[in-house]
Amino acid sequence: MTSPNHDSGYPTYAQLSTRTGQPVGTSWGLFPDPDRGTPTFAGPHQVLTARSCIRTGTVFGLDYPVDAFDPGMSARRTAPVHTIYSGHPAHRDDYLDGYYLQGSTQIDGLRHRRSDEIGFYGGTDDELIRPGTRPIGIQSWAESPIVSRGLLLDLAGHRNAQGDPIDHAGGEPLHLNLLEDVIRAQDATVAPGDILMIRTGWCEWFLGLNHQTKLEAKEARRSTGIAQSKEFLEWVWDHRLALVAADNFAVECLPPISGTPFLESAPHDKGMMHQELLAKLGMPLGELWRLDHLAEHMRDTGHWDAMIVVKPLNITGATGSPANATAIC
Numbered sequence: 001m002t003s004p005n006h007d008s009g010y011p012t013y014a015q016l017s018t019r020t021g022q023p024v025g026t027s028w029g030l031f032p033d034p035d036r037g038t039p040t041f042a043g044p045h046q047v048l049t050a051r052s053c054i055r056t057g058t059v060f061g062l063d064y065p066v067d068a069f070d071p072g073m074s075a076r077r078t079a080p081v082h083t084i085y086s087g088h089p090a091h092r093d094d095y096l097d098g099y100y101l102q103g104s105t106q107i108d109g110l111r112h113r114r115s116d117e118i119g120f121y122g123g124t125d126d127e128l129i130r131p132g133t134r135p136i137g138i139q140s141w142a143e144s145p146i147v148s149r150g151l152l153l154d155l156a157g158h159r160n161a162q163g164d165p166i167d168h169a170g171g172e173p174l175h176l177n178l179l180e181d182v183i184r185a186q187d188a189t190v191a192p193g194d195i196l197m198i199r200t201g202w203c204e205w206f207l208g209l210n211h212q213t214k215l216e217a218k219e220a221r222r223s224t225g226i227a228q229s230k231e232f233l234e235w236v237w238d239h240r241l242a243l244v245a246a247d248n249f250a251v252e253c254l255p256p257i258s259g260t261p262f263l264e265s266a267p268h269d270k271g272m273m274h275q276e277l278l279a280k281l282g283m284p285l286g287e288l289w290r291l292d293h294l295a296e297h298m299r300d301t302g303h304w305d306a307m308i309v310v311k312p313l314n315i316t317g318a319t320g321s322p323a324n325a326t327a328i329c
Contacts, residue, residue: 013238026281027237028280028282049191053328058329062289068104073206074100082094105289109136109137109320113269118279119279130317133317138312138320139312146308148194149305152298153182176231179198194242195245200224201292233273237281237283255270262275289323308328
């Protein structure tokens with residue numbers, strides 16, 4: 001396992017698991033801005049360091065169209081209806097109806113999940129989680145966008161090169177050792193404050209299905225993703241990642257693996273890690289990111305990092321938002 005640097009002044013995950021004065025396994029009370037969470041790790045030093053990742057001046061938008069996943073995997077989210085109207089012959093305006101903020105490429109905010117055990121991040125009262133209130137709302141990252149070095153791990157490319165493609169139809173769980181293998185194969189390093197981008201190839205696979213097969217995949221509720229484990233939580237926290245993003249439906253696999261260690265602590269989520277990452281560690285999750293064209297560029301150049309800018313919509317109190325993610329290579 002790659003060894004993180006513990007000289008940051010923050011406790012290790014093992015120390016979080018035995019801390020006193022705050023709920024165990026949480027980062028509550030550690031950051032100067034209680035609403036920001038792990039994007040705190042991407043400070044001015046990380047922004048300045050990310051400039052060295054700009055080598056060709058090539059820019060990639062990492063968002064799919066807002067109506068790309070129609071149908072998608074979500075049981076409730078539907079594609080928005082775009083209307084253009086005219087007030088007079090020289091005027092045009094438009095609006096969206098039925099716009100789910102997490103319906104396409106997105107970033108999960110800290111309001112997106114509460115812990116079944118201890119509540120929302122930082123102990124935020126349930127009654128404060130409503131439109132227009134600020135605690136742990138997405139506007140924290142809109143007013144001060146998340147900017148850092150982004151490291152892309154091309155799991156799909158690695159497995160394809162081995163002649164063993166990822167099984168998306170089966171919703172293959174991807175274990176931490178695969179991430180470690182890809183880091184070694186890419187001769188990459190993980191740095192504090194990084195935005196980790198995991199390419200599984202799931203979005204490319206799903207969007208290539210016909211309408212009926214998409215509906216069948218939605219009904220099956222099965223999706224490729226990271227296997228649930230405490231080791232993964234320890235790895236992302238101890239590496240001081242600012243954000244974890246992937247090109248699949250939920251970052252982690254669905255359904256959760258048999259024997260997930262979070263079945264008792266997250267019964268409403270059937271043992272997913274979302275509660276551990278969002279409500280306990282304060283780590284945002286990026287879902288359904290478009291990473292194919294970025295991976296192709298990085299493979300051609302031999303550099304697997306870029307400056308990444310994540311600018312959510314400035315909606316006070318929102319639980320999530322389109323990521324508006326941009327890679328500058």
